[in-house]
Amino acid sequence: MTGMFCAANATSNEEYKSILKKRIVIYAVLAIIGAATAVIALMFGKDDYTSGFFSGGGTGICIASVIFIVRSVLLLKNEAKLKTDRLKNCDERNCAISFKASRAAALGIFIAIYCAAFVFAAYNSLVATVLICVIVAYVLLYAIFWRIYSSKM
Amino acid sequence: MNNRIQQLRKENKVTQNELADAVDVTRQTIISLENGRYNASLLLAHKIAEYFGLKIEDIFIFEENDL
Known part of the structure; x- marks a missing residue:
């Protein structure tokens, strides 16, 4: 790897x-x-x-x-x-693999955080809020980097 | 997309390692290209074509469903 x-x-x-x-x-x-x-x-x-x-x-x-x-x-x-x-x-194939693996890992983390936020919502609202904020931060960063790279490519 | 890399490599008596070294990729990438599991980028296709002294379309065969 x-x-x-x-x-x-x-x-x-x-x-x-x-x-x-x-x-x-x-x-x-x-x-x-x-x-x-x-x-x-x-x-x-x-x-x-x-x-x-x-x-x-x-x-x-x-x-x-x-x-x-x-x-x-x-x-x-x-x-x-x-x-x-x-x-x-x-190596371009390794980079393509890395890109796909990163996407899959991001999706996995996304789902895991979402599920954890639901579980924590019942016990600790602060943790649930932080977890949801992580997802929101990811989406915002994605949008920012999308705009940066779309202007460069 | 099919390609003639393995055929050309054998005709020219070139090993996978030698081709990989020449076009700056790993041997695993050459194996994946030959097996059709990975499609080369335009840059890599150009390097491979240049190595064999052929045109890209002489090595990489585009089919109807690739276009």
Whole structure:
């Protein structure tokens, strides 16, 4: 399985290198955000659950980002592996699969959130409202991105 | 849409890996194209046609229901 977001435009190793370098910066920012979240949660957490939840999440993001940074750096140093990874990430069939899988996953999440909102409506109206807001936010973002891409294509 | 990729590849004694490398896709994509499970984009069709020194319509066969 390739990544959820294909880097569809890299036609050479050099182009893919610049994409990887940009990704390393993004991963570094994510690692810092994750570490900061963990530290703040441990220092200022209201209770065990809150501090555990946020420190766990932050640590997870930080570790995952570091792993991706190491992986990207190793790829940058090995032309053969870089090419293999580029083909996997930029291959048009893989991108088409990723697109279809994302659509199916979005539909699945949509249905799951809708069902969860109905169940939670009986117990906790706040959770139900938040869940419905997530669906509304998705629809709004979809409309915004539709307009952006329709003006570009 | 049918295509003659496998036939041309065998005639030219080209492996799936070699063709995949030449047109910048994975070997799995070549397999899917040959099996007819995936239709190439215009760009990929152009690359494949260029590789074999043919026109796109000589490799990719459009049928009535494709149009």
